[in-house]
Amino acid sequence: MKVLVVEDEELLRKSIQDFLQHEGYIHEAAASFSCAHEKIELYNYDIVLLDLGLPDGDGVNLIEVIKTRSENTGVIIISARNAIDDRVKGLEKGADDYLTKPFHLSELNARLKSLFRRLNFKGNSTYTFNELTINPDDMKACVNNKDLSLTKKEFDLLVYFLANKNRVITKITLGEHLWGDYIDTVDSLDFIYTHIKNLRKKLVNAGSVDYIKNVYGVGYKFNDE
Amino acid sequence: MKLISKINYNFISIAISIFFVGGIVFYIMLRSLMLDQTDNQLIESKNLIEIKFEQFLQQPNRYIWKDGLISISLKDKTEDNSTIISDTLINISENNIASAYRKIEFQHKHNNQLYRIKILKELSFTDNLTLNIILLVGGLAIFFTMSFFIVFRIVANTSLLDFYETIKALKEFKIAEPENIKINHSDVDEFEYLNEVITLITSKIQQDYKSLKEFTENASHEIQTPLAIIQNKVEQLIQGEEISEEQMKSFSEILDATSRLSKLNRGLNQLVKIEGGQYIHTEKIDIQNIICKNIDHLGDMLLAKDITVIKNFHSHNKVSINPNLAELLIFNLLKNALMHNVKGGKIIISITDNEITITNSGKDEALNINLLSERFSKGDESKSLGLGLSIVQKICRYSNIDLSYHYLHHMHTIKLVFK
Numbered sequence: 001m002k003v004l005v006v007e008d009e010e011l012l013r014k015s016i017q018d019f020l021q022h023e024g025y026i027h028e029a030a031a032s033f034s035c036a037h038e039k040i041e042l043y044n045y046d047i048v049l050l051d052l053g054l055p056d057g058d059g060v061n062l063i064e065v066i067k068t069r070s071e072n073t074g075v076i077i078i079s080a081r082n083a084i085d086d087r088v089k090g091l092e093k094g095a096d097d098y099l100t101k102p103f104h105l106s107e108l109n110a111r112l113k114s115l116f117r118r119l120n121f122k123g124n125s126t127y128t129f130n131e132l133t134i135n136p137d138d139m140k141a142c143v144n145n146k147d148l149s150l151t152k153k154e155f156d157l158l159v160y161f162l163a164n165k166n167r168v169i170t171k172i173t174l175g176e177h178l179w180g181d182y183i184d185t186v187d188s189l190d191f192i193y194t195h196i197k198n199l200r201k202k203l204v205n206a207g208s209v210d211y212i213k214n215v216y217g218v219g220y221k222f223n224d225e
Numbered sequence: 226m227k228l229i230s231k232i233n234y235n236f237i238s239i240a241i242s243i244f245f246v247g248g249i250v251f252y253i254m255l256r257s258l259m260l261d262q263t264d265n266q267l268i269e270s271k272n273l274i275e276i277k278f279e280q281f282l283q284q285p286n287r288y289i290w291k292d293g294l295i296s297i298s299l300k301d302k303t304e305d306n307s308t309i310i311s312d313t314l315i316n317i318s319e320n321n322i323a324s325a326y327r328k329i330e331f332q333h334k335h336n337n338q339l340y341r342i343k344i345l346k347e348l349s350f351t352d353n354l355t356l357n358i359i360l361l362v363g364g365l366a367i368f369f370t371m372s373f374f375i376v377f378r379i380v381a382n383t384s385l386l387d388f389y390e391t392i393k394a395l396k397e398f399k400i401a402e403p404e405n406i407k408i409n410h411s412d413v414d415e416f417e418y419l420n421e422v423i424t425l426i427t428s429k430i431q432q433d434y435k436s437l438k439e440f441t442e443n444a445s446h447e448i449q450t451p452l453a454i455i456q457n458k459v460e461q462l463i464q465g466e467e468i469s470e471e472q473m474k475s476f477s478e479i480l481d482a483t484s485r486l487s488k489l490n491r492g493l494n495q496l497v498k499i500e501g502g503q504y505i506h507t508e509k510i511d512i513q514n515i516i517c518k519n520i521d522h523l524g525d526m527l528l529a530k531d532i533t534v535i536k537n538f539h540s541h542n543k544v545s546i547n548p549n550l551a552e553l554l555i556f557n558l559l560k561n562a563l564m565h566n567v568k569g570g571k572i573i574i575s576i577t578d579n580e581i582t583i584t585n586s587g588k589d590e591a592l593n594i595n596l597l598s599e600r601f602s603k604g605d606e607s608k609s610l611g612l613g614l615s616i617v618q619k620i621c622r623y624s625n626i627d628l629s630y631h632y633l634h635h636m637h638t639i640k641l642v643f644k
Contacts, residue, residue, distance in 0.1 A: 105460045
């Protein structure tokens, strides 16, 4: 998967690139509107990570350029502007997803993979990992071709873990991914443990390896080693 | 009080007092003039009597001549011989009512005999005349006042039309809208000047507001980016193989802190946006729908805290509100009801035609309603940012919703009345 990171803030750009490198993506970066414009015209990318507030132009205007060049290139806006109208405007222009800064890298990872699947397999994106098979479109998960009956949250958890294999994911990251802003209403994130415990139990009972490991009580890791 | 009424009120009270004082002065002057005239007539009569005294002597003691009552009597020498003019009351008629008279008394020497002569003239005629004149003048005064009152009202109303236009334009002025205030030209110099000043001030306010908004947005942007860097770096750091449990816990705390900071920033941003009136557009919104949807999303959190939600929905009315604000309002209300709740507590939501009440159990004492508006006022030691109710209050103020708070037996109730 080839990703273009358009972000003017050097440190953030570097940190995203480090992450992409670590996760095995092919990536390039552009620090300005003009540089991004040039790269989009010259090369093909699977996904463009687009910051809206660029020093020499509004990133929103790049969306059309990207989409006219290749419909199959996905656009994920990463912006500090979280105004709803900005989000709507971006999505209307053709952006595929929207992440508000600051975002969790594992969240970005999940969105990248999900978007890539959506763009390239067009609703037929069965994903297999060892004995696990999941289909995000009809929300089906199987272990050794045996259907698992998972709740929506458990299914989302599994998809998220599979997108972030071998990454430590903190509870707050999981909470925000699954419940969004609603997670703020509880003082303790311990209830997430219940959902993970149930998911693990269902997976193991169906004959799967117990991949999900607790990391010092602060997070979890889907371990495939 | 309207300016016209105020001017009219002042005008009438001043006019009445002027006419009142003027009337008294006029009355006194008129009366003294009338008296002077009566006195002159009396002196004239006196002179006539002195010339033709013999003729008068032949008449009876008291008789009427030229509207005057004349009485002649013999006098001793000792009495003074001055002429006295004075007012007197005499009871002449049979009905015992005294009438006012003007009297002249003088002496006359005739054939070595002193006579004392009195001439009395009735004043009631003069008094009647004075009264009539006063009434006439008073009537005229009232007539002029009334006419002026009406004429002034009409004139003022037409002249103030431009002023009312200006007020209307100011009322409709919205700080967040890009276009400047539109006021029609006035042919009155003062109003035109006022309009110019208003246009100048409002455009300056709009500019200031715009730059403040830009500043807030920039600040928010500038804060979010370093936060994103911290968060992403820490997230990468925890992927390392040789992280100890202690380090892992510290990193996790850093992530919690950045997450809170980011939410605080977002909350403040929302507050600024509501205050700035950026949610102008309104729609008919089914609040019940939003509540149900939010409760669905909150399901796991409600379960985690073992909270029962009781829904008393008596109405399915739609209310006019901005859709984004409606979401934000309900979310913050439910969040508040959940956050400050106790384990095993309950949330009661009631909807009637134009009212929504959300009651929740809680360990806190009653909230100070005045503190509600203050940012960061917190009920307890919880992790809350204390922005939720501020946001609720801002939305209510902006959307014309009456917000009230009651506390009874550890139950907190927030009531919204849609107007």
